[in-house]
Each structure stands twice: as structure tokens, then as C-alpha cells.
Amino acid sequence: MDNRLPFSEEELLEGLKSNNAMVIAYLYKKNYPSVANFVRLNGGSDDEAKDIFQETLVTLFHKVRQENFILTAKLNTYIYSVARNLWLTELKRKKQKSEDVFELEEFIPNDELLLEDVEMTKLKYNRLNWSLEQLGEPCKSILSYYYFYKWSMQEIADKMGYTNADNAKTQKYKCLLRLKKIFQKM
Amino acid sequence: MSKIRLIELCEKFYENSLSEHEKQELEQLLNLSDENKKFFDEHVNFFKELNDFGEFYKFKTTLNKVSERYSGKVVSSRLGVIHKIVQYSSVAAVSIIAVLFTLYVTGWFSFKHQIQNYKQLSNTITTISKNQKSLWNILFSSNEVTYLRGTAFAISSEGFLATSYHLVRDYDSVLVINASDSTIKMHAKLLAYDQKLDVAILKISDSIFSSIKNIPYNLNFHYPIELGNYVYTLGFSKNSIVFGEGSISSFTGFNEDTNSIQISIPTNPGNSGSPVFNKYGEVIGIICGKNEGKEGSSYALHSKVLKNIIDSLSGNKATSIHFKNTIRYLPKNQQISKIIPYIFKIEIYK
Numbered sequence: 001m002d003n004r005l006p007f008s009e010e011e012l013l014e015g016l017k018s019n020n021a022m023v024i025a026y027l028y029k030k031n032y033p034s035v036a037n038f039v040r041l042n043g044g045s046d047d048e049a050k051d052i053f054q055e056t057l058v059t060l061f062h063k064v065r066q067e068n069f070i071l072t073a074k075l076n077t078y079i080y081s082v083a084r085n086l087w088l089t090e091l092k093r094k095k096q097k098s099e100d101v102f103e104l105e106e107f108i109p110n111d112e113l114l115l116e117d118v119e120m121t122k123l124k125y126n127r128l129n130w131s132l133e134q135l136g137e138p139c140k141s142i143l144s145y146y147y148f149y150k151w152s153m154q155e156i157a158d159k160m161g162y163t164n165a166d167n168a169k170t171q172k173y174k175c176l177l178r179l180k181k182i183f184q185k186m
Numbered sequence: 187m188s189k190i191r192l193i194e195l196c197e198k199f200y201e202n203s204l205s206e207h208e209k210q211e212l213e214q215l216l217n218l219s220d221e222n223k224k225f226f227d228e229h230v231n232f233f234k235e236l237n238d239f240g241e242f243y244k245f246k247t248t249l250n251k252v253s254e255r256y257s258g259k260v261v262s263s264r265l266g267v268i269h270k271i272v273q274y275s276s277v278a279a280v281s282i283i284a285v286l287f288t289l290y291v292t293g294w295f296s297f298k299h300q301i302q303n304y305k306q307l308s309n310t311i312t313t314i315s316k317n318q319k320s321l322w323n324i325l326f327s328s329n330e331v332t333y334l335r336g337t338a339f340a341i342s343s344e345g346f347l348a349t350s351y352h353l354v355r356d357y358d359s360v361l362v363i364n365a366s367d368s369t370i371k372m373h374a375k376l377l378a379y380d381q382k383l384d385v386a387i388l389k390i391s392d393s394i395f396s397s398i399k400n401i402p403y404n405l406n407f408h409y410p411i412e413l414g415n416y417v418y419t420l421g422f423s424k425n426s427i428v429f430g431e432g433s434i435s436s437f438t439g440f441n442e443d444t445n446s447i448q449i450s451i452p453t454n455p456g457n458s459g460s461p462v463f464n465k466y467g468e469v470i471g472i473i474c475g476k477n478e479g480k481e482g483s484s485y486a487l488h489s490k491v492l493k494n495i496i497d498s499l500s501g502n503k504a505t506s507i508h509f510k511n512t513i514r515y516l517p518k519n520q521q522i523s524k525i526i527p528y529i530f531k532i533e534i535y536k
Contacts, residue, residue, distance in 0.1 A: 021251070061245050170190060173194055
């Protein structure tokens with residue numbers, strides 16, 4: 001096996017930020033085994049380990065997109081520590097005792113991870129997602145095509161059956177005003 | 187209306203794409219009232235949040251794809267077997283419960299009804315297993331992934347494809363590959379089917395798919411069958427597309443089935459689901475099978491049976507089924523080259 005790293009740590013963080021599938025796959029390959037071991041040894045199932053690992057990468061994604069983020073440890077250690085934190089939180093939520101944690105690797109203590117702001121972001125996105133669901137069709141599709149899939153107004157007009165791009169655009173802004181209202185009310 | 191203009195200007199401000207003229211317009215609107223100013227601040231901020239959310243959404247999509255791919259690999263082989271047994275037995279248990287439940291709910295009266303249907307069903311089964319060889323291919327590629335190969339063709343701009351049901355029965359995943367560009371493989375899902383008629387409608391569900399434009403042929407649901415009429419077909423009896431021609435040789439298909447016709451085109455495994463065209467470039471049938479005992483005769487489902495299943499989709503956004511034929515008066519070779527981009531090879535993994 002080739003032991004050289006195909007990506008430097010900066011490249012990994014940059015790739016994560018810019019949604020690079022190769023980088024995400026690499027992070028999986030390198031870090032999933034140790035996270036899965038930790039979860040399994042501390043009362044979790046395979047499926048729970050998978051969920052925790054996904055959640056860890058989501059957390060990392062939010063974290064690296066913060067302007068003031070500085071990686072203070074090795075990325076592997078950081079990922080392991082975040083996963084450890086998330087799983088211990090989950091155990092607490094399930095009211096299972098977590099006093100005798102079976103430790104496997106070196107980790108950053110929970111209070112140094114500063115994940116509270118990420119929790120806020122996650123909550124905000126959940127709210128936004130929920131607002132979109134409340135909005136219903138055709139608004140949900142129009143806004144998703146435009147803001148998430150980055151389609152042009154003309155493509156959206158064709159897809160949704162509007163006579164021209166301008167009509168679709170007006171509809172888009174109407175939807176946006178409604179979305180904002182729903183989002184604000186929550 | 188002014189709110190809509192204002193939010194448009196907010197978005198352009200956020201994207202940094204305001205023209206000089208629009209800058210002035212925005213300034214005027216903002217000076218007009220404090221309410222507008224508040225609206226402006228809130229919405230510019232909202233655009234940022236929406237944009238961030240969009241980035242996150244894309245990330246989450248990639249993450250799901252990667253983890254799906256990855257989760258298949260982490261299970262060690264022994265664990266994998268146990269995993270599969272558990273998985274399959276739970277599926278079996280669910281099926282058994284579903285069957286029992288159906289029998290219970292439908293009661294004795296409809297149970298008798300089912301026995302009557304069962305005759306027809308068994309007829310279909312013998313049709314396929316004894317005499318009529320289903321035209322599919324079982325291929326073993328080097329890494330021992332088994333898949334079936336067949337043909338499908340486009341019937342609407344939204345990515346609806348028609349094909350044979352026996353191909354996609356028990357499918358795990360279906361990939362469609364365009365005849366004119368074999369490098370693009372797209373995922374498709376089963377949208378509707380009729381097992382008895384052996385016809386299925388797939389929809390291309392891949393994220394890279396946008397739409398199918400300008401389908402040149404139409405579906406003729408009312409084509410009067412006349413013996414001796416010229417027909418041709420395009421299908422994937424091998425890895426690249428194959429043309430075959432012949433005539434209508436019988437009004438009925440296998441076992442005097444009136445939903446299908448017999449044609450004198452030699453077909454081979456992989457031809458299942460191929461469209462049958464008349465000389466006007468109209469789809470009049472779909473290849474469904476052949477008689478093993480008789481060489482050179484194949485069976486094609488009459489396109490009239492497609493109509494029912496397509497109609498059943500109308501609630502399902504299949505509104506733009508294309509009916510305009512633009513190749514009617516072209517010579518055969520030109521018809522074919524126009525049609526080829528709308529024929530798909532399908533690979534079915536089980």
C-alpha cells in the first residue's frame with residue numbers, strides 16, 4: 001500500500017469547503033474505521049456509527065466555512081474528537097451512562113471543540129428546510145432549482161411550464177417573499 | 187409589485203450586479219421609507235443565508251452519495267453474509283405478512299376471483315418459461331457483476347422511457363446509456379408497469395439529466411395492422427446499436443395473443459424493449475420476445491397497449507408526450523440517424 005498522503009491537510013479542508021467528492025471519499029476511507037470502532041465499543045450499532053460519521057463531516061463542513069476557523073490539531077484527531085463528542089452527546093440524550101468511556105485515541109476535550117455555534121447553524125438550516133417544505137409547490141421547486149441547483153431562469157421556465165423567463169422570475173420573487181415570511185415567523 | 191422590484195434589486199445588490207441606473211433606483215427606494223430600508227437589510231442577509239444553505243445542500247448530497255458507496259464496502263465478508271441473511275429474511279417476512287394481510291382483507295369472495303386470474307397468470311408464466319424466450323442477456327463482466335442488457339426508447343421530454351417489464355423486474359438499479367453517447371450512464375427508476383402485457387415505463391432520475399428535446403418520432407396508438415407492411419427496429423442485441431428490418435407477418439402474437447403482433451425480424455437477446463417503427467417513422471410496437479422453435483419470427487407488443495399505461499401516468503406529469511413526427515417523409519437512412527439519439531441501452535443490475 002502506498003502510504004503517502006494524496007492530499008495535504010489544507011487541500012482536504014479546501015476540498016471539504018468546495019464540496020469535492022474525492023476529498024469526502026478520502027476522509028471516509030481514512031477516518032471512518034476509527035470513528036466506527038469508538039462508537040461500537042461504546043454501545044453503538046453500525047448504523048449509528050454511520051450516522052455519527054456523517055454528522056461529523058457535516059459539523060466539520062460548517063466549522064471550516066467559518067471565517068475564524070483554525071485547525072489546532074491534526075485533522076484526523078480533530079475528526080475523531082468531533083465524532084467522539086457527538087456520540088457522547090447522543091448517549092447522554094438516550095440517557096445511557098457515559099462515565100466509563102472506552103477511549104481509543106488521543107482526542108481534543110469537548111470544551112475545546114467549541115461546537116455551539118455549529119449547533120446554531122444546523123438549527124437555522126433545519127428551520128430553512130422546514131420553511132421550504134411548508135411553502136409547497138411550485139415554489140419549493142422553483143427556489144430549489146434556482147438557489148440549490150443553480151439553473152438559469154430560462155431552464156426553470158421550460159421545466160415548470162412558464163411561458164417565459166420573466167414570468168418565472170416574478171414567480172420566483174413571490175415565492176421568496178413568502179419563504180422569508182414563513183422563515184421569520186418560526 | 188414594488189416589493190417584487192425591491193427584492194430583485196436586493197438580490198442584484200447581493201450578487202453585486204446592479205447597473206448604475208439600478209443603483210440610483212435602489213437608493214431612491216431606500217430613501218423613500220424606513221420600512222424599505224429594513225426590508226433591504228433583512229433580505230440581503232436572507233440571500234446570504236439562502237446561498238449558504240444551497241452550498242450545504244450540495245455538500246449533503248455529495249456526502250450521501252459517498253457514504254452510500256462507502257457503506258457497501260465496510261462490511262467484512264462474513265458480516266456481509268449475516269447482514270444479507272437478516273436483510274433478506276426481513277424482506278421475506280414482510281412479503282409473507284403482506285400476502286397474508288391481502289388475503290385476509292380481500293376475503294373469500296375476492297380470493298375466488300384471484301383463482302380465476304391465476305389461470306391467466308400461469309399462462310403468462312409458461313409463455314415466458316417454456317416457449318417464448320425472453321430476449322435478455324445475462325452478461326458477466328470481469329469483476330463478476332451480473333447485469334441484464336436491453337433496450338428502451340424515449341417517449342417524453344421529461345425522461346420517460348418505454349421498455350419491457352421482464353427486464354426491470356426485480357431490479358436493483360437501472361442504468362440507461364444513450365445510443366449516441368455511450369460515455370454517459372444515467373440512473374433510472376421504474377415508474378409504472380403492466381406485468382401481464384410486459385411493458386414498463388422508466389424515468390431517468392439522474393441528477394445530471396435535464397430533458398430530452400425534440401423527439402423526432404411519434405407513437406401511433408391506432409396503427410391498423412396489415413400483413414406485409416414494412417417495419418424496422420433498432421436495439422442493443424450487442425453492445426452497439428443494431429438495425430433490423432422485415433414485415434408484419436401475423437395479426438397476433440404468441441398463442442394468438444391479440445395485444446401483440448408477429449414480425450419477421452430476426453431478434454436476439456438484448457432486443458427486448460426495442461421500438462418497432464413503420465416506414466413513416468412511427469412507433470407501432472415494442473419487441474417483447476420470440477418463439478424459440480421458429481427462426482426469424484419475433485413478437486412485438488402493439489403500441490395501443492402503451493396508450494393505457496401512458497394515460498395512467500397523466501396524473502404523474504407525463505403531459506408532454508411528444509406526438510409530432512418530423513421524419514415522416516425522410517428516406518430510411520436519414521430517419522434512422524435522427525432516431526438513434528433517442529434509443530437507450532439499459533443495464534439492469536440485480
